[in-house]
Each structure stands twice: as structure tokens, then as C-alpha cells.
Amino acid sequence: MVESIRAVIGRDLRLAMRRQADIVAAMFFFIIVVSLFPLGVGPEAAQLRRLAPGVLWVAALLATMLSLPRLFADDHRDGTLEQLALAPQPLALIVLGKVIAHWLVAGLPLVLLAPLLGIQFDLAGDALAVLTLSLLIGTPALSGIGAIGAALTLGVRGGGVLLSLLVLPLYIPVLIFGAGSVDATLSGLGPQAHLSLLGALALGGVFFAPWPTAAALRVALE
Amino acid sequence: MSKPVINWFRYASPLTFYPLAGRLIPWFWTLAAIFGVLGLTIGFLLAPTDAQQGEGYRIIFLHVPASWMSMFIYLVMAFWAAIGLAFNFRLSGMMASALAPTGALFAFLSLWTGALWGKPMWGTWWVWDARLTSELILLFLYIGFIALQASIDDPRRADKAGAILALVGVVNVPIIYFSVQWWNTLHQGASVSLTRAPSMARLMLWGMLLCTLACWMYSIAIALMRVRTIMLERERHTDWVRELLADKE
């Protein structure tokens, strides 16, 4: 079981490496969106510090959206997906592998960039650490929930925009607890409660989302 | 023993459901009108002034039914979606798509009346209160459902994809509500609280109940009307639709 998940992850990572430009583009999108905000609201440090958690988290949601349409589209086009659906392993397990691979390619880079961008917003050490930690815990949930939307819009007209329409409302709890944890640190409340709820969401997102995703994929393959 | 089962399947087939729905629609319209007239008479003509909110509170007779219906319709939609996925009934998918626009309408009306209630009561059109925010997100969920179904040409696939989305949504609604409430208590900037409803006189309660019943009957009538149109469209290649339309010529 673990072996087949690992095989899917390995395969998806190899494919992603052939498309490094996509990963880099999503990272730059994240950087540019975050950097636009000071230009929009002014450079005052206290205000930026207050905005930072929300801005970074919203930008992370949007950057994740960019790579989601690709999650199943390539496999769908070349027929791999049909083979995977006929394979003896449960389709949900394969989806889990793809979700993990998606996180490694699209989520992890955001986590690594976050401290750098946080400095732009004048965040201090502990807030910076919590921001990075919250993204590390929360981005897997984004990949998991996003997979449902990607499967539902597979091969559908206007898929990209539709995908964001379906997925962004479902991201709201992740946004609230993710940005909230940094807020709580800034206001001296401590981030533990937020982070544990975020962790619960991530566990739920990663381990329950593959089932509806697999169901949606079967519908798309019919 | 097996007879009731057969009957259920019979009503689940468009061929028998179509005329049945047609016969039921006028009844539901009549009920909606009766309940609506009674509820509005009580709410707008007979009910006393609220001690705290003055006359503006009368919006409650519109706002609360609209909010309740928007949430209730989402649950009913998810119920039909689940039935459709489990038993593969054609009818249940059509019911889910017939309900969505009406649910979205009530979600919008809930926000509209909420804003018009908020302005005189708290001096602002919009507060990021947990309930208002959740209602807004509910509207987004409805719009997502409608947009997804609209962009899939094959009706069977649209039904199934919509059903999965509705079920994912219904699992998420409590999580979203809880998280929004958590967020709200943390950011209690303005000290407005919607949770303290005005103390209800019995007459007010009756008015609200009747208005809600009116909206409920309205929703059933509309859903039946819409499901009939969807049936004609989807079953246009079948003999029963041909015969039905030939009779009318």
C-alpha cells in the first residue's frame, strides 16, 4: 500500500521536474502578489505587520489554485488516469499519492518562501516562525481540498475559473486558522489552539478528501 | 411485500412524476398564498412594536424565513444528491438542480434583508458577524454548485458531479460556521451581537412561523415547476414527451 503511494509520488515528482517552469511561475506569483500589498496600502511598518498574516495566507491560497488544474489534467489527456482507475489499488490511495506530490511541488515552496516575505512585512522572529509553521501545517489541507475541485472540473469548460469558484469557499476555515495563528502570536495570545485546529483540518483534508476526489474522477472518466 | 417498493420506484420515474407534480403545483401555490397573507397580516398589521427595536424589527418576518429556507434547501439538496448517488435515481439529480437556484435566491434575500435590518439597528449595512458571513459563504456554495452543473453538458455527469460537490459542501458547512464564529469572537471590534434576538411575543412567533411556511410552500411549488421543465428538456427524445407535447397542439 505504502509502496504504491510512493510509486505515484515518485512518478508525479519526476513529471513535475520536467515542468520546472510551472513551479517557478507559481512561486513568483506568490512573491509578486505579496509584494503588491505594501505598494497598495503604504509602507507603514505597524500596518504591514497587522496585514501580513492575512496577505501571506490569501496569496498562498491563490498560488495553490494556480497549480491545481494540472493535478489530473495531464494524466487525463494521455489516458494514464483511466489505467490508474482500473488498477487493483483503490483509486483514493492513488489520489492520496498525487495530493502528497502536489504539496511537495506547490505547497512546500510557499512554506520555504514565507519567512523571506514575512521580513518584508516587518514580522518579528516568533511571528515569522509561527507563520512558516502554520503554512507548513495548513498547505497540505489546501492540496487535499483542492484535489476535489480539480477532479470535479476535469475536462469541463472554463475549468480554471470554475475551480477557484468551487474551492476557495472551502478554503475559508484553513485561511481563518492559518492567519489567525499568526494574529494570535502578534497579540500575545499564543498560537497553540489555532495550530492544533489547523492540524485537524489538514489531517481531515488529506485523508478524507481523496474519497470524494476518487468518486469525482470516476464520474469524469465515465 | 414487494408492492410498496415498486410504488416508490414508480413515482421516481419521470413518466409518472411529471403529471403528479403538475397536479400538486397549484395546491402548493395556494398554500403559499394563504400562509403568506396570514403571516404578513400578523407581522405587518397586528404584531405590536418591539420594545428594543421599534418598528424596524418587522424585517424579521422576512429575514428569518429567508435565512432558514436558504439553509434548509441546501440540506434537502444534499439529501437528494446522496439518494441520487446511492440509488442512481434520475429524479433525485433533477430535484437537486431544481432546488439550487431557489436556495441561492433565499440566501441572497437573507443577505439583502439582513443589510436593510442592520442599517437602522446597528448603523451599518454590513457587519462581519458570524451568521452574516456564513450566509455569504452559503451563497458562494450555491453559486459554485450552479456554475459546475451549468458547465457540464452531459446531464448524468452534471448530476453526479453536483451531488459530490453538494455532499462535500454539507460536510463543510458546520466547519465553516464554527471557524467563522471562532474568528468572529477573536475580532470582536464592533460590539454588536446578533445572537440576542428581540424577546418574542407569541403573536410575533406565529407571524414568523407562517411566513416561513409560506416560503417553504413557495420553494416546493417552484422546485416542482423547475423539475418539470428539466424533465422535458432531458427526456425530449423519449416517446412520452413527444406524446405529451403532441396532445397540446
Place this chain on the structure above:
Amino acid sequence: MPGMHWNSLADFLAMGNHGLYVWGSLAVMALLMLAEPLLLLQDRKKLVTRLKQQYRAERTEARRKRETASRRSPD
């Protein structure tokens, strides 16, 4: 059963200075709840005419095919 709450029509319309909000809510709600069934009826009428046209076209097409077939058969 209590009697009518209002003393005059003007009072009723003013709604204790909240008339704009109360009547604004009621008007939009009534408007949309009337518009929805009317739009549905219109959609339905359009669909029925479209389907009838389609069926008629199919019937004439079938008849023409039959006629050309029967005209050809004696040859």
C-alpha cells in the same frame, strides 16, 4: 386576538421612521419571488415551442423520406 396595531395609514407607511428599510426589504423579496416563477413559466414556454418545432421538423423529414422512397419504388 389583538386588533389592528396601526392608527393611520401614514403611521403604517412610516414604520416608525424605518419605512425605507422595511418596505425596501419587502419590495425586493416580493419582486424576486414573483419574478422567479414568471421567468420559469417563460423558460418553459420557450422550451415547449422549441421542442414542438423540432418534432414537426422531424415528422416532415420522415414523411419526405417515405414519399421519395415510394416514388422510387415503382421504377
